[in-house]
Structures are given as structure tokens and as C-alpha cells.
Amino acid sequence: MSAILEICDLAKRYPGPSGPVHxxxxxxxxxxxxxxxxxxxxxxxxxxxxxxxxxxxLRPDAGTVRIAGQDPYALSPEDRAGFRAAHIGxxxxxxxxxxxxxxxxxxxxxxxxLQRPDATARAAELIARFGLKDRQHHLPGxxxxxxxxxxxxxxxxxxxxxxxxxDEPTGNLDRDNGVLVLDALAEFARAGGAVLLATxxxxxxGRAGRTVHLLAGGVREHDxxxxx
Amino acid sequence: xxxxxxxxxxxxxRPLNFMLGVVSVAVAVACLVSELTVLKRYxxxxxxxxxxxxxxxxSRMAGLEDDYRKLTLKMGxxxxxxxxxxxxxxxxxxxxxxKSMPEEYAARLAGSRVATINHxxxxxxxxxxxxxxxxxxxxMGVRGEVYMQDAKQKQLxxxxxxxxxxxxxELAVNLKLKGGDDVVLMGRKFTVAQVNxxxxxxxxxxxWINLAEAQxxxxxxxxxxxxxxxxxxxxxxxxxxxxxxxxxxxxxxTQVIEFASQAVARAEARQRAASExxxxxxxxxxxxxxxxxxxxxxxxxxxxxxxxxxxxxxxxLAFSNVRERALEIGILRALGLRSRQVLLMxxxxxxxxxxxxxxxxxxxxxxxxxxxxxxxxLPWLPLVLLAAPALAAxxxxxxxxxxxxxxxxxxxxxx
Numbered sequence: 001m002s003a004i005l006e007i008c009d010l011a012k013r014y015p016g017p018s019g020p021v022h023x024x025x026x027x028x029x030x031x032x033x034x035x036x037x038x039x040x041x042x043x044x045x046x047x048x049x050x051x052x053x054x055x056x057x058l059r060p061d062a063g064t065v066r067i068a069g070q071d072p073y074a075l076s077p078e079d080r081a082g083f084r085a086a087h088i089g090x091x092x093x094x095x096x097x098x099x100x101x102x103x104x105x106x107x108x109x110x111x112x113x114l115q116r117p118d119a120t121a122r123a124a125e126l127i128a129r130f131g132l133k134d135r136q137h138h139l140p141g142x143x144x145x146x147x148x149x150x151x152x153x154x155x156x157x158x159x160x161x162x163x164x165x166x167d168e169p170t171g172n173l174d175r176d177n178g179v180l181v182l183d184a185l186a187e188f189a190r191a192g193g194a195v196l197l198a199t200x201x202x203x204x205x206g207r208a209g210r211t212v213h214l215l216a217g218g219v220r221e222h223d224x225x226x227x228x
Numbered sequence: 229x230x231x232x233x234x235x236x237x238x239x240x241x242r243p244l245n246f247m248l249g250v251v252s253v254a255v256a257v258a259c260l261v262s263e264l265t266v267l268k269r270y271x272x273x274x275x276x277x278x279x280x281x282x283x284x285x286x287s288r289m290a291g292l293e294d295d296y297r298k299l300t301l302k303m304g305x306x307x308x309x310x311x312x313x314x315x316x317x318x319x320x321x322x323x324x325x326x327k328s329m330p331e332e333y334a335a336r337l338a339g340s341r342v343a344t345i346n347h348x349x350x351x352x353x354x355x356x357x358x359x360x361x362x363x364x365x366x367x368m369g370v371r372g373e374v375y376m377q378d379a380k381q382k383q384l385x386x387x388x389x390x391x392x393x394x395x396x397x398e399l400a401v402n403l404k405l406k407g408g409d410d411v412v413l414m415g416r417k418f419t420v421a422q423v424n425x426x427x428x429x430x431x432x433x434x435x436w437i438n439l440a441e442a443q444x445x446x447x448x449x450x451x452x453x454x455x456x457x458x459x460x461x462x463x464x465x466x467x468x469x470x471x472x473x474x475x476x477x478x479x480x481x482t483q484v485i486e487f488a489s490q491a492v493a494r495a496e497a498r499q500r501a502a503s504e505x506x507x508x509x510x511x512x513x514x515x516x517x518x519x520x521x522x523x524x525x526x527x528x529x530x531x532x533x534x535x536x537x538x539x540x541x542x543x544x545l546a547f548s549n550v551r552e553r554a555l556e557i558g559i560l561r562a563l564g565l566r567s568r569q570v571l572l573m574x575x576x577x578x579x580x581x582x583x584x585x586x587x588x589x590x591x592x593x594x595x596x597x598x599x600x601x602x603x604x605x606l607p608w609l610p611l612v613l614l615a616a617p618a619l620a621a622x623x624x625x626x627x628x629x630x631x632x633x634x635x636x637x638x639x640x641x642x643x
Contacts, residue, residue: 048640048641049641052637052640052641055562057561057562057636057637057640058637058641077567078566078567078568081561081564081565081566081567082564082566083564084562084563084564085563085564085565086564090562090563092640096555096558096559096640098234098556098559098560099241099556100237100238100240100241100242101229101234101237105229105233105234105237108229109229109234109559109560109563110563110564111229112229112230112231112234112560112563112564112565112569113563113564113565113566113569114564119229155563159564
């Protein structure tokens, strides 16, 4: 089985006031189809940097990233954007919904890049699936945080991505909404997708098939278990 | 969903930024439209005034014509009494009568107290060579008026003192003569008493001397070749016929022709009136052209300043919009929006702002110049509706480029 996400010897450093800060040091990671991988580590260990680099948004200083067998950084910025839209879904802790778009429009936002003919039907399906049908014409500001994160999840799934990158998606949610989101991620993995979830949440880590501990920029250990 | 939908939603979400942009474009467009309308209105008014003046002049000229017709019914006219055997063809060809008649005829005519003649002036006129100056001149001997109907009347031509001469303008210029100069004419000394002003006829080459001296110089003692009967009046239609009959009765061996008649005077007066009217119209046109140039100069400053101000303001608003939407740009870029789509998003927003501003500005410009509505130039509308969005897009170009250069990873990481 070929991996959906392959990260090899990834390194990234940021300029700092007292010299460069090494966010990632020789990180290697592979996420296969159907796999739900959690990245854990203390704040500042490079979890978000890893997700951004894995998502084709942050070019690493060294190492390679391959998504579905293709190196996104070998593409032009415009092609990389299209590649992102087609292959990757993002879920953020702060939801990052567009404040002036209704829920249905937020879910449809990734379609601006691809303009697929079935996008509206797919959005309606996702909205119904996440229990947002009655709220689809509301603005994000009129929704609860759980509804907002469900909207963000629906948006991430619109283009049927192969890889879902989630950065602390349950960090702002109550337990029930957290479970709902984790269920959705697990279901996505069960359907053949690959999930890379960065979180401090112990419960979230418990749902993963594998946990990667990221310590001071490098991968220190992998815990494997059967997915919940 | 498409970009336009997203833009309109954003505009609705941040109406202040959008409205400020629209108002700045509207102000510039309103200035443009109102200035152009005012200028056009001014041109129309100028055309109207000139047309009215022209019509008024035509009307006044027609009235003048009628007035002259009525006035000249009782206006004096001039006749020339010539020897009966004088060939008129020769007279017209040579500008003088070769035949002569006794000077006494003038006294006889005066003595008859012809009611239709107001002034009687005997002359002896001949084209001669001025041997000392080698010039051909018209020499005219005059003795002043021998008769005036009324003592209160102003003498039309006085006598020329013996030993003096009056000379025409062209002769004076050509021979470099002026008043007080001493000259010799056909062996006789004269002093130039006066140089007549330019008249544009044969008077300009005429030398007037005393009649007796002229008779002596021309070897025609006691002779004259014409009597000018001036300012004749007659209350009948065939006034020349009546005066001819009267004079024939007194001086049977003479003939009478009309000269320098009122028709000429009337034509000259009409010409003068027409040229004065044309001058007045030209002056009006000059004044209005000057005023228009001033208005145009004002517009030439106001419009570019308004356009530049609007462009700068829109640019600043676009910068503000880009800064405010940094996270949103980062999210959309993460979701796969290409940088050219981000550029298009901001430029389209500027186009919408420019279009809305153009419509509002055009309406305001029209309302501001409502009294000038007939001058409203609707052909300007398409140009304004195209130019204003183009200006707004141009002003937003740099902020839009900056938006495309923002690093989504950097934005999302900071969030």
C-alpha cells in the first residue's frame, strides 16, 4: 500500500532574536490510506509547522514531502494551490470560517479553486451529515463553537481530499462536540483517507491508530494501536 | 459559489470601507460631470446669445432700412449742373467736364431762389499735370457757396483763400506735403492750408484752390464747368425730374445729373451699422470665449485633483481592506485559492466600487447642475461608467498585488 503522506528528513527553522529556532529537525513520517495519526508534543515543538509543511503551505528548509506520490513543492505556487484544493483538507482550532459568508457558502469556499459541478450537492450532503441544515444560511457569528467546527469540517471534506490535516480541532470544543469531530475524522480514515491530527487532547490521541510524539522538533517515538 | 458572490458578501459585511470608496469615486465623477455640463451649458448659452444678437441685428438692420427709407423721403440730395453740350461719357471717364459755362450762371441760379436747392457751389475742375511735381492731379477751383437757403444753415464748403490750397490725402503723402508748406503749381506760388483726411475717392488726388486762380491757371477766365447744387429737397417721388424742370427753366442750356445721392449715404450708413453690429458680436464672442477659457482652466485643475484624490483614497482604503482581510486571504489560499484569484478578488471589488461610485457620482453631478439639464451629455455616461471602475482598479492594483504576496503559512501560524 503506498502512503498518502510521506515526510522524509524534514527540517524547518525560523529566524529568532538570538539565532535560528529549529522547529523541525529531521522529521520523517508516513501516513497510509485509512490511517488516523495523532501528533502530540508540548507547545512550540513544531506540530503546527509540521502540518503546514505537510499541507504544501510551508516550504521546508530540507527534506521532502510527498502527497499521493507527488511533491507539492516541485509545483509552481499556482499549481500547488490547485493541488492543495484537490488533495488536502484543513481543520483549524480557531475554525477560520469566512465571517461574512453563510454556512453553506463557507462549506462551498474550497470550490472557488476547483469549480466542480457537483459542489453544491456535495455541500448540501455534508451540511445535512453534520446537522447544520437548519443553520446553513446563518453567518458563523450566529453559530455555536461546535457548529462552527462542524462547518469547518464540512468545508475540509467538500473536495473529497485524500489527506485531512487537523490542528487542535477539539481545542475549543466541549466534550460532545469534540467526540463528534473525532468521530468524523475517524470515519474519514475508515473510508480510506489519511488523517494527521495535531493535538494536546488525550481523548483525541486515544482515537488514533498511531501517535507520534514530537519533542523539540524531532520525532521521538511512535505508539501503534488498533484504531478505535 | 463564485468570486462575485464572495465580493458582494464582503461588501455587505464591511459597508463603511466600501461606502467610503464609493463616495470618493462619486465626488470625482460628480465634479467631472458637473464641470462638463456647466461648460456645455455655457457653450449652448453662448450660441443662444450670439444667435439672439444676430437675429436682433438682422431685425434692427431691417428696421434701419425702413427708417432710412422714411427719413430719406425728405432728405436732401445732390445734383450737378453741367453745360448742356457736355458728353456724360467723357465726364465719367475723365472725372471732370471738358465743356464750360459762365460763372454768372451760379449767381443767376441763386438769384432765382429755387426752393428745392439749399446750397449752390460753382466749380472749375480739370485733370492737369502738376508740372513741378510731375503728378497728374484734379485741380478744382472753388469760391465757396454763392447761395444758402437759410442763414442758419451750416456752410457745406467754404471758399479757398487766394494763394492757398487744400490737398487730398494721397497727394500729401506721396509728395510729402503738409500744412504750411510752400509749393509752386503751374508757375504760381501757393501755401498748403490744409491736408484733407483720407476719403478713398478722387478727392484724395484733388487740389482745391481759389476759383479765380484756377480760372487763370486753366486759361478760362469767368468760366466754370459745373455747379454743385447740394442738399436739394423735393416732396415728390420724381424729385430729379422736378428739379431738372426748375433748373431748365432758369438755365436752359444746362443739364442736371444726380451725384453722391442719399442712396450712397444710406448704403454707407447701413454698412456702418452692420459693421458696428458685427464688432459688437465679435466683442461678445471674445468676452464669452475668455470666460469659457477661465472656466475650462478651473475644470482643468479641479477634475485632475478630484480624480487623483479619489485614486489615492481608494488605494488607501484597499490597503486597509487587505490588512483587515489578511487571515481570510490566508484561509482561502490554504483552501486552494490561487494568487491570481486573490488579485482578481480585490480588483473586482475595486471595479464594483468604481461602478457604484460612477453611477452615484453621475446622478449627483446631474442633480447639482439641474438647471443645466438641457446641456446634459448622456454620451458621457458610458465613458464615465467605464473610466471610474478602471481608475478604481488601477488605484487598487498595488494593494491587490500585496494581498497576493502574503504568505498563508505565516498568517495561519501567527493565528
